[in-house]
Amino acid sequence: MTFEEFCIKNGKKEKPLSGKSYRYSHGMAGTRLYKIWAGMKIRTSEKAQPHNKVAYFDRGITVCDEWKEFKPFLLWAYTSGYEKELTIDRIDVNKGYSPDNCRWVPLEWQNNNKQSSWKIKYQGDTKTVGEWEHFFGVHREYIRKRLNHGWIFDEIVENIKNPTTLNKNNKSGIKGVLFDNNHSKWRAYISVGGKRVEDRVFKTKEEAVMARKQMELKYWGYTNIE
Incomplete structure (x- = not known):
């Protein structure tokens, strides 16, 4: 389905300028989908809020070129199972936003795919961040905040021990x-x-x-x- 076909079915036509044909508008500015798309772009940009910048931009999490415009994202959303109860989720949390790495899931699924589930290998043992936090007896945000600020895991452990x-x-x-x-x-x-x-x-x-x-x-x- 092209964007024009989608608009014929779901959108609207805007009045053309003199001597030009009608142009189609998605008519969705301000909707939940538009806000999801805009938020995705903002939090992955260099000008994002500090906590988002370290969690996304500084880690190389980007929005693919195809989704730099809203139209392709809108079409993908409606052809990939979007519902108002669902939220966009990156399958691999270490990769960016793109059609092959995103899906629509219930919010509780997305929560299980966040940083607490990242796996880190240390001295031959592999655990999730949440498991390491429990192992070292530190607060649940202790390790995650330091990872977001660029610490390597060995430095975090050294700080815990000393x-x-x-x-x-x-x-x-x-x-x-x-x-x-x-x-x-x-x-x-x-x-x-x-x-x-x-x-x-x-x-x-x-x-x-x-x-x-x-x-x-x-x-x-x-x-x-x-």
Whole structure:
């Protein structure tokens, strides 16, 4: 189906300029499909908002030449199963927007195809980003934000293992070990997946440090403590 045939069936004709034939208009500016197309172009451009720029443009995610104009995208949408309940989805999240890499899917499908499902190999083990976040016991956005800002995975792991910042109340110099003024005791704790899973108090700093070390080995499989 050509664009003119589509317009005859679904669109409208605009009044021609003097001496010229009628020209067809898709008549869809401002519609959901037009907004999807425009949004796709904006977030992949160099002038996109910073969070979109690092997630799309900086990663080489582009819109194919064919879809630089709305007409071909409109025809593809209506011949590839578009419905108002569906959203456009890239089959391979590391490739751009094009007819051979896009489909219309329910929103929940698209969510499963986002960065948390990317697979990364590290020291011979391959896991999704979500699985690595759970493995290292970090917040669900910790790894993804750094990947979007251009960090390589080895750098992210090194930062997890050797954090440079401590809680402002920390007097021990060791993450996860601090002096509890309310109880006049040393406290050792650890978090996994953004939640504190173990929290214990000790009479001495040495006991708390040893406990923290054991917690790291138990929950993370490695320790930052010598």
